[in-house]
Amino acid sequence: MLYREAGDFKTTYTGDSQTFPIRLDRWGYYLILAVAALLVPLIINDYWLNAVMLPLLIYAIAALGLNILTGYCGQVSLGTGGFMAVGAYACYKLMTAFPDINIAIHIVISGFITAAVGMLFGLPSLRIKGFYLAVATLAAQFFLVWLFNRVPWFYNYSASGQISAPERTLMGFRITGPETQAWAVYLFCLVFVVASAWICRNLTRGSMGRKWMAIRDMDIAAEIIGVNPLRAKLSAFGISSFFVGISGALFFAVYLGAVEVGEVFGINKSFLVLFMVIIGGLGSILGSFLGAAFMVLMPVLLKNVLVGGLGWPTDLAAHLEFMIVGGLIVFFLIVEPHGLAQLWRITKEKLRLWPFPH
């Protein structure tokens, strides 16, 4: 009754193809954006930044990237962790080699480097599909982690084999290194997230996105209408890896500060991002955010309830947390195999008619 589209007529094709065709959705989006950009920076503290907001924002970028490849173009990838590592190490090498250049530029360039690497490892997708491609990307995952572990040039011959982010500022505010300002770091990441989501949405609603989805839904039919499968698949690998690389660079430089590649960007990371995409909803921008939110917030929430609320011992809570999160994943997948985004879509359909059943 409250949520409706009656009277919201579209008189132009531009109006009809916009991102939020329903007026209430549009207002909701602007409201969320305003809260995220104006209100949150005022109240954010270090705990909220490091436990909730940073992982949420950074994983959202990684999920957006993987969603382009897996959700829109239908190419399964288990190499997300490896590609995040490429972004992180590219950013580290750039930061140490060109200390005078703005950190934001370094992060974007890291994205481009990762895109190139992603396209290289995307080449097998021209020949193999489905599970076999997943195994091929798994090889990329292990190879990249091995490479960053074994070749000292990548970690500047440091004794520990780790990379750690030097201090960098942006417009006078500390973004990386110790003693950062929480709100500045938050806003820095928020800009990347909003830009990524906007670009992903634009790409997926236009001809590029249609090419990807055509390849995903039926590659033979896609070819018969004139889609070049080589270019479509490689562009998906490239653009997907670009965002994954940016999230890897942010993960290293802004969030963790110091990284040991096998621990941080191992196969677990690949699966974590893949779960986000599947639970959130394949082929949905909103789904990437919902999935990232689910996987990041659920453990934090459970910990606070079990340890903080019920006063259980930390180790018991930690184990239970695994079980409950796992159970919830199974539960949501059974309830809605198409992810949280589909759940939201159905809710919207229901809300349009509410409170009348027909």
Add this chain to the structure above:
Amino acid sequence: MKDTADSHVTEDGRTIGGTLLDLRGITLRFGGVEAIKNISFDIRQGEIRAIIGPNGAGKSSMLNVISGFYNPQEGEVWFRGEKRPAMKPFQVARSGVARTFQNIALFDGMSVLDNIMTGRLNDMHAGLVAQMIWKGKAEREEVENRARVERIIDFLEIQHIRKTPVGRLPYGLKKRVELARALAAEPDLLLLDEPMAGMNVEEKEDMSRYILDVNDEMGTTIALIEHDMGVVMDISDRVVVMDYGRKIGDGTPDEVRNNPQVIDAYLGVAHD
């Protein structure tokens, strides 16, 4: 090859031009099996050309040769007066050939509108950056092509399902959406692989009308495979008959109907 001078006007007032596609001595083998044996025929500008024959005669293989799925071992394909080199299907599509499939090949995860818009992909050239920021050429192109697609949607009377995901549509409508997608490419040559398979009489009548309208109003040359003889004889200008990979008849519906070899292939031969 025949030149464009020998064009003529049909009884119902359509102009049939010169040769658009010429198949010369096509032989296609799968290992030891010869699916198509030395077949030659042409398709002329503006005509409706039917390919008929019993199951396994090689009709679909013939269509697949034209649309570039198979490259024949022998023979030449001449398109618009030029010999066509071995091409990939997407290259054939870009050269102005569109097709539909026997068992529908739509993109189930996309809406009807998006499916038909994929037919316009070959005419959308906006750069990556323009697409990323959805400004300039990207947005302009989208609107232009949307307008063209909307005309086809009107033409095929599928306005009401524009935003419906294709997976939810009934069979007859899916066939129509697939035709719309092929039409959206504005092809010179439209290949229809059993456009009426599995339809009831009413749906067949609708589909026949659309095929005739497409040919008449848009001037599209159509090659179609169909099993319903009534439909084929009614709508096509010329018919090729295939059996066991060979061409056993070629001509107007009347000629073909009275061809003894064709009658044998369809009705069987009395062995006495």
